[in-house]
Amino acid sequence: MPILNHMVEHSAHLDAVFHALADPTRRAMLGQLAERELTIGELATPFHMSFAGASKHVRVLENAGLVTRTIRGRTHLCRLEAARLAEADAWLRRYERFWNAKLDSLEALLRAEDEAKAKKVKE
Amino acid sequence: MPILNHMVEHSAHLDAVFHALADPTRRAMLGQLAERELTIGELATPFHMSFAGASKHVRVLENAGLVTRTIRGRTHLCRLEAARLAEADAWLRRYERFWNAKLDSLEALLRAEDEAKAKKVKE
DNA sequence: CGAATAGTCAACCGATCGGTTTAACGTTTT
DNA sequence: AAAACGTTAAACCGATCGGTTGACTATTCG
Numbered sequence: 406m407p408i409l410n411h412m413v414e415h416s417a418h419l420d421a422v423f424h425a426l427a428d429p430t431r432r433a434m435l436g437q438l439a440e441r442e443l444t445i446g447e448l449a450t451p452f453h454m455s456f457a458g459a460s461k462h463v464r465v466l467e468n469a470g471l472v473t474r475t476i477r478g479r480t481h482l483c484r485l486e487a488a489r490l491a492e493a494d495a496w497l498r499r500y501e502r503f504w505n506a507k508l509d510s511l512e513a514l515l516r517a518e519d520e521a522k523a524k525k526v527k528e
Numbered sequence: 529m530p531i532l533n534h535m536v537e538h539s540a541h542l543d544a545v546f547h548a549l550a551d552p553t554r555r556a557m558l559g560q561l562a563e564r565e566l567t568i569g570e571l572a573t574p575f576h577m578s579f580a581g582a583s584k585h586v587r588v589l590e591n592a593g594l595v596t597r598t599i600r601g602r603t604h605l606c607r608l609e610a611a612r613l614a615e616a617d618a619w620l621r622r623y624e625r626f627w628n629a630k631l632d633s634l635e636a637l638l639r640a641e642d643e644a645k646a647k648k649v650k651e
Numbered sequence: 652c653g654a655a656t657a658g659t660c661a662a663c664c665g666a667t668c669g670g671t672t673t674a675a676c677g678t679t680t681t
Numbered sequence: 682a683a684a685a686c687g688t689t690a691a692a693c694c695g696a697t698c699g700g701t702t703g704a705c706t707a708t709t710c711g
Binding site: 428430454455457458461462478479480 | 698699700701702707708709
């Protein structure tokens with residue numbers, strides 16, 4: 406009886422999302438994009454990184470579905486797409502009961518109530 | 529006024545955790561460990577992978593703090609450590625407002641109330 | 652028009668990845 | 682003591698990583 410594996414996992418998506426998040430530069434870029442939409446150049450500057458370098462990072466974020474791009478003239482505006490972050494969050498929360506003590510005791514309480522109920526039925 | 533970057537981020541930890549989660553085999557191993565503690569061999573078997581291969585994956589998980597090992601005789605028992613998953617979850621939730629529509633509209637409501645209040649003061 | 656700007660592409664770099672194989676080590680079994 | 686077991690270590694493999702440079706394509710500005 407698998408506890409967590411019964412949920413089919415969209416491996417490819419999660420691979421891409423977690424991989425994208427595994428780099429501190431990319432996490433910082435997402436942080437910037439949380440404030441406002443930014444061009445590649447604006448994303449590159451604070452990291453003293455070449456345009457090409459930033460461009461590659463953005464593409465990784467794009468492939469993970471975490472960022473979308475709108476080309477306007479010669480500039481590429483990047484926008485945060487948080488839906489995929491929610492996907493990663495959903496995966497993580499399958500483990501929530503393992504770290505959240507409150508939830509654990511709540512669960513224990515509910516279990517105790519269930520048992521009490523079951524006992525009552527038996528009587 | 530940075531929205532998300534004011535929180536100091538423990539980059540090294542997050543790097544390791546997200547990197548560990550970026551591999552489907554390792555995620556599956558965590559899933560197995562969520563049910564019960566397992567030895568390296570038990571972790572290796574379902575993935576038709578050499579012991580050495582599994583051993584390397586476990587070490588990645590260990591380095592990320594997601595797994596701890598208890599050596600008992602010649603076997604190594606692996607246990608899930610969810611605290612670090614909570615860390616990753618905490619990072620993700622900083623973006624929750626970007627994907628959670630309910631939260632968004634609540635915020636809009638509060639903003640509207642604030643504006644109403646500000647208007648009232650002006651009058 | 653020509654020059655500057657914003658960005659990509661392709662090649663390249665050393666480092667790390669996921670995985671294997673072979674050898675070795677300590678533990679348990681016989 | 683010898684054989685079997687559970688695991689790690691080291692060397693190696695091709696692939697991918699993060700990053701650079703230089704050449705190229707568009708768009709905008711003077």
